[in-house]
Amino acid sequence: MDEETFSLVQECTNKYFIENINDKEVEIHIRIPKKYRSLWLSKISDLRTNEDEIEEYADLE
Numbered sequence: 001m002d003e004e005t006f007s008l009v010q011e012c013t014n015k016y017f018i019e020n021i022n023d024k025e026v027e028i029h030i031r032i033p034k035k036y037r038s039l040w041l042s043k044i045s046d047l048r049t050n051e052d053e054i055e056e057y058a059d060l061e
Contacts, residue, residue, distance in 0.1 A: 008036075008040070008043060012032060012033070012036045013031065013032050014031045015029075015030075016029060016030045
């Protein structure tokens with residue numbers, strides 16, 4: 001049996017938004033219930049990318 005999965009952003013987040021800081025920076029704010037703190041920290045620490053993906057998305061802005 002497959003284990004059910006959840007969207008962290010939709011199911012484990014109270015609010016999120018992106019704030020423009022200046023011409024070269026933005027901040028991503030994620031407000032979560034305290035019970036998901038360790039889960040979010042673990043998931044954020046595991047985020048990975050590669051050079052091709054960086055180049056692909058850098059051109060979109």
